[in-house]
Amino acid sequence: MIKKVSITFFLTLLTLSAGKVKLEDPREMDFSDDTPFIPQEVEQETLSNGITVFLAENHELPLVDVFIAVRAGEVRVPAAEAGFAEILAYIIVEGGSNKIKTRAFRDSLENLGATFRAEPGSKYTDFSLHILSKHLPALLPLAVEAIRFPGLPQEQLEINKKQYLSSYQGRNNDPYSVASRIYWKLIYGRDSPAAREVTPSSLNKITEESLGDFHSANYRPSHVIVGVSGDFRKAEILELLETCLGNWEEPSVNPDPELDMITETAEPGIYLVNWPGAVQTNIWMGYLSFKRDDERYPNALLFTEIYGASRFSRMRLVVREKHGLAYSPYGWVSGGLTVPGTFSTVVGTKSSTTLKALNLLNVIIEDLRTQGVTEEDLTIAKESWLSAFPAHYSQTTKVIKDRMLYYRYSYPVNFWDMLPEKIKPLTQADMGGFASGFLEPSQLRILVVGDTSSFDGSIAEFGAFKVLDPSEY
Amino acid sequence: MKQLARFLFFTLLLPLITGASTYAELEERVVEHELENGMRFLIFERHDAPLVSMVISVKAGAANEVTNKTGVAHFLEHLAFKGTKNLGTTDYDAEKDALAELDKTFEAWFQASQAGAESAVLDRLYADFIEKQDEAFSYIVEGEIGKLYEGNGGTSVNAATSYDYTTYQVTLPSNRFKLWCAVESDRMANPVFRELYRERNVILEERRKGTDNSPTGLFWEEFNCAAYKAHPYGRPIIGHYSDMENLSRETVRDFYETFYVPQHMTAGIAGDVNAEEIIPLLDAYFGRIQTKPDPPEIITTEPEQPGIRRVEVKLAKTPITVVKFLTVPRAHPDEIPLDLLATILGGGQTSRLHRALVEKRKLATYVSAYHPTRRHGGYFQVYARPVEGVTPGELEVAVLEELRKIKDNPVNTSELEAARARIQIGIFDAFSNNLRLARNLALADQQPDGWRNTFRRLEQASLITPDDLTDVAGRYLDFDKRTVGLMEVTDD
């Protein structure tokens, strides 16, 4: 809680008090009655074939969410075949199983108001089923069937390919999309499973058959984690899961190897995409950070609050509020789960303030690097982070997803719950040390997408730059 | 199908017994509270986590704006974060005078620049303005509302402006509920629109980001504008650039004074609070918002569309086809049949349009239909993306062909059942998250049919027959009165 010197208006507030309630100045309120928050307990079970299951019941609403994570992401797919794992994921939720195919499959889900979704990530593909609890016995087996024995209908594959083709064609539609696309390629490499995209030529390589092979090798019980939250009973759900997943046997074929997430990193420097006619310049800049198990991660969380992600951050108060240069300037230091995360900054400013914004960002970073954080910075960042801790677990589904996330990468499942105790003792000196050690302006890869003819000066004033052609990225 | 039936039959043998709530029980749990000044509160207790979400909805939005002043509702929403007579300032009395001086110098500079004064004169006036602005800034406590909320663990601190409403939201640790009362009642009662000139630059950046620098954004603005001839729904919520550049403190203040009246405010509160305990706080804090007269109603009504309107924008590589038919406002008897029709025609992959255009005819990569209703009018819209080699215009023809089929091939009962199932789960979904629930309650309270009707929608939907859908399709999907938007692919 921030304490400010109260002002005369506070007195006016007092005189306005009505009934028994005394009106208080919000800056003077005392909330020391915070009690330690313990998130809802999640039970961890194992099916007979070794699949781990996380369970959290909540009977308020007649809804159930089932999450099935499969370690079969794009990271197992060579760059030339990009899209394989993603398309497989979509075709599973859209095309059904080999018993119950497309039409009947979708009818049975949508007719009951259910949603079955796939979120393909680089490492894992996450499936989720959201249904009324009374439909669990009917729909869970249906969804699992699709994951285990996908129908892979040719027609659905064609549809998915067309959808990818259409988004590929639109990849250079506007400066923002171009900046966000190219930035990750500069940081993680053009071929990185985290940055590359599906291309017409990689689409050509995807067939029913090759999808089937990929599925057989990589969709296997040892790659699966299950989570269930909502309105169910433990004994019954375990029985149901055992029936539909417990008999899944590990195949004899080896899974495809996981490739490197970072393939190459561009040299530090300025990368320019000239976009005639753009009225706003997109600036993306940053470099690789570290993994989440790095001891600096707690510092990074507080630094992110102070630097660029909160309403009291430098990005917000200086770039946006003080200088009115951008609508949603944003910056963060993330910790990657399996590979380093990034220190990143994203700003969109009108063409005629491009250099002004770049200079300002430079000043902000340099100031933090050399001066560290202020006492006020540290106090508010800590209070903010610590008191917002329960919001990380605001719903049962969030608790389940958190547990599944850390479990899958072999972190302690309560990784997040241990953070408050690591953040509390951080001092100004700790933060200053972090900033001076971690911030390296010379390491920045600065991507600028805008109409150079309308800039407030030549980008060359800012340093040597390389011009990029978005069609080559 | 047979296989499926067997499969379902088998699994249904294992019924799960649950103790979850019914609609009636959920409705019962909502506590309604109204203050003397007319402000309303809907409270839903849920003690799962020590968190509470609050959303205030003000029945004022872009549709209440007038010519030359578009964007003011959204600008006000931004400025509402700049503080009050108490928050965000070190000395309001002194700041007040500084702000008055600042506005004068700005006006002088602005008038001179409009009159085409010499650059030397303009430079001098601008320097005066900057000087006064710096003076006004010297009293500012930057971002104090944001800091108060986030420093206290507030998440989702945000606000949004639509045509009909402006909403302010936050989720807080539940023991900080009082903080929300103090901050929100203060900014609803005593806002000070400080930092106005530089915040104007921020909203202009917002406009560039969403519209002027985005082909898709520009396309939607063009399309929406063409769909209305008279009603303010045809204007961009963020405002026209020229209007935004000129929004003044006086304009913001007038809008606030006229439309931010307590009888047009409802707060939804959902989470770990005890209604009995918080009601005295609500009374005390929000009771200080002064009563004001009812704001003027919107007079302009959209006349019946006499023909086809279309926009064809060639700006990007992702082609789009949109077809729109104006329908009915919220709570009109035809609303629910039209909702159901939209779901059946274009809600998801089992919908008729998806099957016909994506699967069978392979003309589209994506198609959907929806029927949003606002206070003063709704619309039935089909959005589709053509496959490579098909033009947006060709896809439009195909969309119309498929819509026409509803006449000869009416909706069947199982399609209707499926659409109802979606409404059913939708109602529960609305309750699943505190923030969403608080927003839904606040907004539902300001609908012409009141918040309780949220729970009646399934009941109402169960009375609708396939014939009702054929009937609304015939009356509203009139091809001679459509608005079409085509995003065509750029040449190069």
Next chain:
Amino acid sequence: MNKIIKGILLTAVLVLPVGADVSSEMVNRVVEHELENGMRFLIFERHDAPLVSMVIAVRAGSVNEVTNKTGLAHFLEHLAFKGTETIGTTNYRKERKKLEDLDAAFQAYYNAVESGAGDSTVRVLHDEFKEKQAVASEYVVQGEFSNIYERNGGVGLNASTSYDYTRYYITLPSNRFELWCAMESDRLTNPVFRELYSERDVILEERRMRTDNSPAGLFYEEFNSVSYKAHPYGEPIIGHFSDMKNLARSDVRDFYRTYYVPQNITAAIVGDVEAEKIIPVIDEYFSPIPAKPEPPELITVEPPQPGIRRVKMDIGRRPMLYMLFPTVPEGHPDEIALDLLASVIGQGQTSRLYRKLVEDEKLATYIYASHGTRLYSGFLFFGAGPTEQTTPEELEQAILDELQTLPENPITRTELDAALARWEVSLYDYISSNYYMAYLLATSDQGNEGWQYIFTSIREAKKITPEEVMETADKYINPDTRSVGIMEVEND
């Protein structure tokens, strides 16, 4: 009035030598007079007949209206004929009170209807309103304002409202000049907007006649609406029906007080008067009009058009095609070249489009182009009628194709000279009429460039080269940013 104009035209042909120096001679003959309150007078003596024409132009039109109140400028123009505190009433002191009662009764009735009061309440309030209306009307001397003019030999008494201006016209025997001063200064100072409710019914009828009941009118309204996204030029001058129905006396009075300010008014007096003699009379009558603050400037600017906008209707009696490209406001450096471009390609039977599309290819029954400029923007407009064998879309394509051929087939000096000759003739035709001369003088004096522009523009036009005209064609005829209106014949 027709007779008079014809008469003047005949005499003009005899009197006016059509030569190069005529325009500068004309400029010298205009006497300018400005009062301290800012009202301006332009006097042009011509003693051919004992008649004088007066046109008052007010720089206030529908462009100054705001949301919910469209149609206000035009409604005010109507009510300006209802008299003043001395004309049109038997006893203004008593009438004034009755008008207040009437407005209160109307408001009560209106509020009851809006709030959905019961039928019986509404009926009672309606009867009360009607009764008050009858009471107020007892003081009215109907048509007195017009009658006075007509009894004094006035002809062509009329008024008109456009986007930018409202104008009041009359031609009188020249010895009645002082009568005009008395009448007009009275209505510019003390107008009484009596008979408001019945006149509102009149303008609603006018709207029905011109727009709602007229396929061509409705088509134009649709086309015009879609041609603008932000600017009030996209609103109908007469107003939206819903707005017009609700225009109140307070709206009319506010608009009058804000925009009818002497510095925005010019009166042109053309005919058989002597400037020296009438100036003292003018001073005596018009000087007492109190000075008022500058009205607010229009803020909204139309953004560049990013695509094609189209409307299509099928309620016509004959097919029609409209096409428009946005250009420049009055006084812009490209204006004159665009005027010439329109003339060469689409004015008269020797124009390029006429020869090609009407005579050679027989795709159109008629075709014309024009370049219109207003205070804030302009447009290059094409209107055409397809032949029975041609669809409007085919004709649209044919026009675009023809426009595409311009670069290979550039405009020649001969074509330009012909356009200049036509311009000159029509200018002198206008000047030869007292009425039109007054119209031009008063209007352009309130315009962006001042009244001299009537004469200087043609001098500028003569300096323009065919290459410059071609440049404007290239700059403004962009097929990707056009607006198109297509009217097809009603099917059944």
